[in-house]
Amino acid sequence: MLPLAGDAQTGFTLGELTTALLVGSLTLIVCVVAIRLSNRTGLPSLLIYLGIGLLIGENGLGIRFEDEQLTLVLGYAALVLILIEGGLTTRWDGIKDSIAPAGLLATLGVGVSVAVVAVAAHFILGWSWNAALLVAAIVSSTDAAAVFSVLRSVPLPRRLTGMLEAESGFNDAPVVLLVSALALAAANPGEAHSPWAILGLAATELAGGAVIGLVVGYAGGQLMRRSAAGSSGLFSIGVIAVAVLAYAAAASLHASGFLATYLAALVLGNLGLPHQPAVHAFATAVGWLAQIGLFVLLGLLASPAGFAEQLVPALVVGLVLLLLARPLSVAASVSWFGFSLRQQAFLSWAGLRGAVPVVLATVPVIERAPNVDWIFDLVFVLVVIFTLLQAPTLPWVARRLGVTEAHRTRQLTVESTPVEELNASLLTVDVGPTSMLHGVAVFELRLPVGADVTLILRDGHNIVPTPRTKIHHGDQLLVVTTDAQRSRVEELMRAISEGGRLAEWTKKARLKVRKRPGRPATFG
The missing domain is CATH 3.30.70.1450 (Regulator of K+ conductance, C-terminal domain)
Structure with missing residues (x-):
């Protein structure tokens, strides 16, 4: 006998499905329409989506959502799709000269940034070393979605554009590994690994992710070229599936899934596959859907009641990150590659934070690290304030520094x-x-x-x-x-x-x- 609508055995009723589709479709429509507001005002779309999430949350329309574990899972899924879009739409000849400095900025630069922010937070704000290192690691990653969206509106030289694209595609992987290791250490101090062990593990996982991503991307691209070139729509689905497979394969082997995904998508986007316009259009649509879903979800999870208390610490951490840690990490990483001081200054200002730090702020809570419930509110406030400061001013900063192209x-x-x-x-x-x-x-x-x-x-x-x-x-x-x-x-x-x-x-x-x-x- 088939269960009836509303039967308790189904777990999710047709009535709940209708409500979910109603709220979801209206939210998507509002988010799509809001792009016009973003284009007219220069307000980053991610802030609009976060605001929509807050409006429909428990302090707005009353939708209650407090599941950090689900947020982390869906956040990782969204980041995979966002990285796929970035990789597929990035041209190799635009970033090939930036691979080495971007890789160094995504590793050595992250280390410098974490050290500077942690020291400042410990001595200025009086935080414990565990809390200071956790927050420093969480906010050290630039956000691929934010960077890719801003780059579309700033006429930069190919070298700078390639640098920012490659860095935002690379640095999620080491930051995720670092935050996970620090959160586990805070939750179980007796099982904490030494810094050298963490460094060795990160190097191994990154190397494994890189190899898997390149192999899966190339092999999957050749397979798609030979077997699924008829329908552009079906072909686009297959290409996305290959890039997702790279993440799953790497994660299953305890390698970096994020790095594997980005590299697989980068290879696929530069193999000269058929139906490239259709693939790019489909990947862009999927990327937008992932961004909207992720930012609205993070807005739903946030509770404005705790924002005021974290305002001052967020400003301190954000200013140290923007004015000291990021410039030092850029100088330590790219000055060896002939980047001028003006270009380094622009790269420092262009280190945009977005969804990645907010998603990673849920990791310490999920790992049951003690006394870390406040971190999510702090990171949320920091991302909002400094995205408002950096993103709209980025074109002006580029012009003032003279790094734009005519x-x-x-x-x-x-x-x-x-x-x-x-x-x-x-x-x-x-x-x-x-x-x-x-x-x-x-x-x-x-x-x-x-x-x-x-x-x-x-x-x-x-x-x-x-x-x-x-x-x-x-x-x-x-x-x-x-x-x-x-x-x-x-x-x-x-x-x-x-x-x-x-x-x-x-x-x-x-x-x-x-x-x-x-x-x-x-x-x-």
Whole structure:
């Protein structure tokens, strides 16, 4: 006999399902509509979603939620999907020069940040070393969702963008390991491992996660290419599943699942698989859904009653982190790789915190560490305040430090089978107010064979350019190029934007002079 709706044996009734779908769908609609508010005001979307969670929580509409264990599980699931989106949409040639400094910042930099914040919290706030180290580790990770969303609106050089993307993809893994180890040590002091043992375990898990991620990503990509290339929708699901498999395989073998996931997604996104526009669109949608669900859930779990008490400690920890720990960690990690002081200052300000620290703040409670119930409220307040301070000001800081580019080139995602079959890409080039592309005619760009400017958007009007059409400040160019010439087109646009129409000729002339060192250069 089938159980009836409302039967106690079902555990979850049709009536409860209806209520859950009603609340969930309305919440999603409000969150989607709220993006317009975020775009207009510059208020980070994650804060809006946290606010929505608070509004529908026990102090708002009255929905009661106090399950830290479920929050941690769902939080990890959401972070996996967010990392997958980041990896799939990150181009290898954009981050390959940043892998070494980003890896060092995600490991050595995290260690420096934890040490500085812990010492400050111990001596300024009078916390025990256990509490100081726990909080320092929890807030040391930058957030992939926050970083990826902000980078879409700031025209940065490829090296800085790649640096931030790679760091936010890498540093979740060591921070999760560190927080878990410190929480276990606080809960069971007699079973605590030595710092060297923790360091060795972390190195082993990270290395294992890296190997598993690369292997699963490559093998899964080849399998998908050969067996599931027919339907773009089905193919997209398969690609996401491969990246999730990397997490599960690594975690099952006690390796770093987060690092495996990101690297697997990075490999998949750069294998030249079919249906890339569809895969990117699907991954972006899944990533947004994960972000919305995660931030609303964290808002539900939070209790505003404890915020006031943690305001001052959150400000102290946050200021130490922003003004001292983060700059020192950046200097210790990337100064060896030729980053200027201005670039280091920007990297310091761009260390955005988001969902990851708030999720990790539930770990000490779940591990039953003593006297740590206040940590979640402190981290929540810190994330809100410093996201409000850093994220909206990031474009202004970039301009003041002079690290922005005068133009920005982005791949235009279009689901177009003919374009894909021609091995072509669509790029948009935003001509900034200081770009030297201004006044350059289309024919003077000297784009390689297989590339052309097909459309110009100017003052809200579309212009089909002729070879003698001149580019203006504020224009948005649509460039069609073959995949083989894509990097060349981007380099050419960057060179002309920075050096004018003769930039490439001047560069070639300098190279010729260098090749003939015995002959002096003459200028008429």
